Each structure stands twice: as C-alpha cells, then as structure tokens.
Amino acid sequence: MQAQIARTAPEFRAPIFRPTPPVPAFDLEPDPFDTLGTVVSVRAGGALYAEGDCATHWYRVTSGVLRTCKLLSDGRRQIDRFLFAGDFFGFEPEVEHNFSAEAVSTATVVRYPRNRLDLATADNPRVGVRLFQITLAQLGKANGRLMLLGRKTAEERVASFLLEMRKRSSFAAAIDLPMSRVDIADYLGLTIETVSRTFSALKQDRVIALPNAHRVTIIDLAALEELSGDV
Amino acid sequence: MQAQIARTAPEFRAPIFRPTPPVPAFDLEPDPFDTLGTVVSVRAGGALYAEGDCATHWYRVTSGVLRTCKLLSDGRRQIDRFLFAGDFFGFEPEVEHNFSAEAVSTATVVRYPRNRLDLATADNPRVGVRLFQITLAQLGKANGRLMLLGRKTAEERVASFLLEMRKRSSFAAAIDLPMSRVDIADYLGLTIETVSRTFSALKQDRVIALPNAHRVTIIDLAALEELSGDV
DNA sequence: CGCGCGCTTGACTAACTTCAAAGATGGTGG
DNA sequence: CCACCATCTTTGAAGTTAGTCAAGCGCGCG
Numbered sequence: 102m103q104a105q106i107a108r109t110a111p112e113f114r115a116p117i118f119r120p121t122p123p124v125p126a127f128d129l130e131p132d133p134f135d136t137l138g139t140v141v142s143v144r145a146g147g148a149l150y151a152e153g154d155c156a157t158h159w160y161r162v163t164s165g166v167l168r169t170c171k172l173l174s175d176g177r178r179q180i181d182r183f184l185f186a187g188d189f190f191g192f193e194p195e196v197e198h199n200f201s202a203e204a205v206s207t208a209t210v211v212r213y214p215r216n217r218l219d220l221a222t223a224d225n226p227r228v229g230v231r232l233f234q235i236t237l238a239q240l241g242k243a244n245g246r247l248m249l250l251g252r253k254t255a256e257e258r259v260a261s262f263l264l265e266m267r268k269r270s271s272f273a274a275a276i277d278l279p280m281s282r283v284d285i286a287d288y289l290g291l292t293i294e295t296v297s298r299t300f301s302a303l304k305q306d307r308v309i310a311l312p313n314a315h316r317v318t319i320i321d322l323a324a325l326e327e328l329s330g331d332v
Numbered sequence: 333m334q335a336q337i338a339r340t341a342p343e344f345r346a347p348i349f350r351p352t353p354p355v356p357a358f359d360l361e362p363d364p365f366d367t368l369g370t371v372v373s374v375r376a377g378g379a380l381y382a383e384g385d386c387a388t389h390w391y392r393v394t395s396g397v398l399r400t401c402k403l404l405s406d407g408r409r410q411i412d413r414f415l416f417a418g419d420f421f422g423f424e425p426e427v428e429h430n431f432s433a434e435a436v437s438t439a440t441v442v443r444y445p446r447n448r449l450d451l452a453t454a455d456n457p458r459v460g461v462r463l464f465q466i467t468l469a470q471l472g473k474a475n476g477r478l479m480l481l482g483r484k485t486a487e488e489r490v491a492s493f494l495l496e497m498r499k500r501s502s503f504a505a506a507i508d509l510p511m512s513r514v515d516i517a518d519y520l521g522l523t524i525e526t527v528s529r530t531f532s533a534l535k536q537d538r539v540i541a542l543p544n545a546h547r548v549t550i551i552d553l554a555a556l557e558e559l560s561g562d563v
Numbered sequence: 564c565g566c567g568c569g570c571t572t573g574a575c576t577a578a579c580t581t582c583a584a585a586g587a588t589g590g591t592g593g
Numbered sequence: 594c595c596a597c598c599a600t601c602t603t604t605g606a607a608g609t610t611a612g613t614c615a616a617g618c619g620c621g622c623g
Contacts, residue, residue, distance in 0.1 A: 194472035229460025241425035243474040250481035251521030290482030
C-alpha cells in the first residue's frame with residue numbers, strides 16, 4: 102500500500118460549552134454519575150478533542166454522529182469507531198487521548214470529568230463494574246474489527262459495514278449513512294474508490310439499492326450476510 | 333485478497349488440570365482474588381478453550397506463550413493477541429468466548445472463575461477498578477492494532493511487530509520469537525511468504541540479523557523505528 | 564543419515580490502489 | 594428561483610503491493 106497523502110485537514114472549530122442541568126450517565130440504572138455530566142455541542146466537522154490531548158474527561162453521545170480516529174505522519178488515517186447516540190467514548194489507558202474525536206454530523210455529547218469518576222468509583226462498586234462492562238463491550242467490538250481489517254476482502258468489509266450500520270439503525274431496511282466515503286474508507290482500511298466501486302457492484306447485483314449517496318436500502322439481506330464472510 | 337485455505341488444524345489436546353495452592357491474581361496489590369486461582373498447563377499446540385465455548389473463567393499467563401485467535405469458515409485466521417507471562421485474557425462481553433486460546437509454547441496459566449469474580453467485585457470496589465484498568469489497557473492495544481491492520485504496509489507491520497516483541501523482551505537486542513511464521517502472518521494480516529520476504533529484506537538491509545528462524549537481533553534500532561511508520 | 568516440517572525464494576497473478584476525469588449534489592448568492 | 598461553483602462521488606485505465614503457486618533449502622529429530 103502506498104501512502105495516501107493528507108486529505109482535507111479537519112476543521113478545528115472550538116466546541117460549544119453550555120451550562121446544563123444534570124444529565125444521567127446511564128439510563129438503565131440510577132447512578133452516582135447522574136449529577137456529573139455537562140452537555141457539549143460540536144458542529145459537523147468540528148473536533149471535540151485531538152490525539153495527544155490530555156484525557157481529562159470521558160463522554161457519551163446524546164445526538165448526532167462522531168468518529169474517533171488516528172493519523173500517521175504522512176496523512177494515512179484509521180477510523181476507530183463511529184459513535185452514535187448512547188455510545189460512550191474517551192476512555193483511555195494513558196493520560197493522553199490516543200485518538201481524536203470529531204463530529205461527523207453536528208452532535209451533542211455529555212462530558213464527565215475523569216477525576217470525579219475515580220471518586221464515584223471508590224464509593225460505589227457498581228460504578229467500577231459498569232465501567233468494566235462498557236469497556237469490555239468496546240473491547241469485543243474492537244477485536245471483531247481485527248478480523249475485518251486483517252483478513253477480509255473489500256467486498257466482505259463493505260458488506261460487514263452495511264450490516265453493522267443496519268444494526269445501528271434498529272435493523273431498518275433503509276439505512277442512513279451520515280459519514281462520507283472517505284470516512285467509510287478509513288474505517289474499513291480501503292480507499293474511497295474501492296468503497297464506491299464495491300457499493301456500485303452490490304447495487305448492480307441487486308443486493309442493495311442506492312437512492313442517493315448517503316442512503317442504502319438492503320434488498321437481499323441473506324446475500325449481504327453471505328458476502329460479509331461471517332459464516 | 334483470496335482465501336487462504338485451512339492450515340493445519342489446531343490439535344485439541346485436553347488441558348491438564350492440577351490441584352494447586354492459591355495463586356495471587358495481581359502482584360501489585362493484595363487482592364481478594366488471591367485465593368481464587370487454579371493452575372492449568374497446556375502443551376505447545378494445545379487449546380485452552382475454543383471459540384464459542386462458554387466463558388466461565390478468565391486467565392493469567394504464568395509461563396510460556398499463548399495466542400488468541402478467530403477463524404473464518406474458509407480457514408482464514410486472525411490472531412488477536414500473543415500472551416506472555418503476566419498477561420490477562422479470557423475476558424468476554426458475551427457468555428461465549430469470541431476467540432480460541434491456544435498454547436504457542438507449552439504454557440501454564442492461572443484460571444479464575446468468572447462467577448466468583450462477580451462476588452468479589454460486589455464486595456470490593458477496587459476489584460472493579462482493577463478489572464477496568466486491565467480491560468482499558470487491552471482496549472488501547474487493540475486500537476493500536478487497527479491502524480496496523482488497516483493502513484500499514486507489510487514492511488511497517490513487520491517492523492512494528494519486531495518492536496513490540498522487543499518491548500516484551502525487556503528491550504533486549506536479541507529477541508526470541510516463539511511463534512511460527514504462520515502465527516506472525518496471521519497476527520499481522522499477511523501471508524507467511526510476505527513475512528518471510530520482509531524479514532529477508534530487513535536482514536539484507538542490515539536492520540536486523542537472523543541467527544536462526546526464531547531469533548532476531550536488532551542491528552539498527554533507529555532504522556527499524558523509522559520503518560515501523562510510527563512517526 | 565535421511566526424513567519431514569517449516570522456512571525461504573522465485574515467478575506469476577490478482578486485488579486493491581493510484582492517477583485521472585467525468586458526473587452528481589448541495590449550498591449560496593444574484 | 595435558478596445558476597453557478599465547490600465538493601463529493603462515481604467510473605475508467607494503469608500501476609503496485611501483496612498473494613498464490615511452486616520448488617528448493619535447512620534444521621531438528623528419529
């Protein structure tokens with residue numbers, strides 16, 4: 102693979118902070134985090150934090166879509182996750198963020214201070230357990246992506262991606278893809294051309310329909326699952 | 333990429349269970365896990381558990397080296413992690429194991445029952461925190477591998493791998509590679525031929541020396557770091 | 564000593580990338 | 594409201610990396 106040189110630099114617009122009423126950290130159970138959150142808005146294309154920033158907070162998506170990604174010095178980019186409403190992110194093993202977080206579409210997130218988290222954890226064992234569960238779920242998903250990036254073909258990657266997006270759209274037949282082809286490519290370890298060509302081929306084969314570039318309708322789900330390579 | 337068809341099926345030898353004295357779960361701090369562990373030995377090539385097995389336990393490596401991996405139906409394999417002394421593994425978000433765990437070299441591990449873990453966690457908040465930290469560290473490493481598998485060239489992958497093994501060998505110049513070329517290939521998302529050719533090229537360029545197939549000496553560390561692509 | 568397995572090397576091929584250009588799309592201002 | 598422009602997407606053709614197929618080497622073990 103040859104270097105793919107620096108694509109349009111992300112616009113580093115300052116996030117908008119607003120004073121907010123307390124926001125619950127987890128909606129499934131009452132929690133001592135409930136009073137810790139602050140709402141933050143980020144415009145489409147804006148950065149919430151950059152790789153290397155001090156990881157003073159962690160976050161949960163309220164609305165909109167974000168991405169976490171990493172750059173190599175020559176501009177090659179790998180997207181780690183797409184973040185949708187309800188997703189947690191910003192947990193880091195180190196002091197610094199290993200990824201940058203940017204808004205794919207205008208988004209609101211709730212921000213939790215990391216230090217107060219430590220205090221809450223000391224008080225309540227359930228907090229630690231909950232964090233453990235969340236991190237474990239993320240680890241499971243990250244591990245699933247290793248197979249995709251290491252061993253799957255372009256077609257399998259795209260099919261897997263569409264199925265993942267379908268899952269995140271509550272299994273609707275019509276899927277909205279808020280991210281660009283560049284984002285999809287950088288998520289799947291491919292180029293935009295390969296992603297585009299693969300979409301076209303799937304359309305040609307009547308597996309999917311493309312009403313427009315950011316809308317996919319699954320016509321033949323069984324075929325798509327077959328193509329995804331996951332048994 | 334074309335399918336790489338089924339390599340030698342892993343030998344499913346039954347693990348050897350022995351009654352053992354209590355083994356501490358974490359060596360950095362006293363912990364309520366200290367009395368929960370059981371020592372298990374696995375012969376080189378043997379499986380500790382398989383993908384799909386019920387995840388009743390989690391583990392820590394005492395000695396030897398293991399690998400966790402996943403297979404596609406056509407035999408393509410992705411190795412998730414190589415596990416060395418001190419490493420924890422077997423944590424799963426689901427009821428079932430998402431990976432199989434096999435011994436690269438004859439290994440001993442300590443096995444902790446998952447249900448007793450839950451009890452210990454309820455009693456002691458530090459347990460949850462510790463688990464959170466371990467999982468977080470694993471997540472950080474998994475995420476680092478996404479860039480490697482999604483965006484790096486064969487040479488960058490091999491260089492990164494050697495640097496990782498160096499780190500795991502306490503930064504010694506002479507590195508022991510207990511795993512086969514197949515394992516390295518499946519860890520890096522390459523073929524054995526590409527791995528072998530890349531080793532040969534690095535040797536040719538006097539970046540490394542290869543006293544034998546399982547021994548690497550780093551001659552030019554700066555060059556290797558440069559080649560790894562990590563800035 | 565010879566056999567077998569794993570590693571290396573060579574020649575060729577395929578998949579994906581790169582380079583290039585045309586075709587949509589959407590937002591803005593006249 | 595429509596035209597224009599910038600941006601994103603699609604498509605085509607050529608190039609490159611890594612994969613596939615195949616053969617030879619070498620180390621370790623019986």
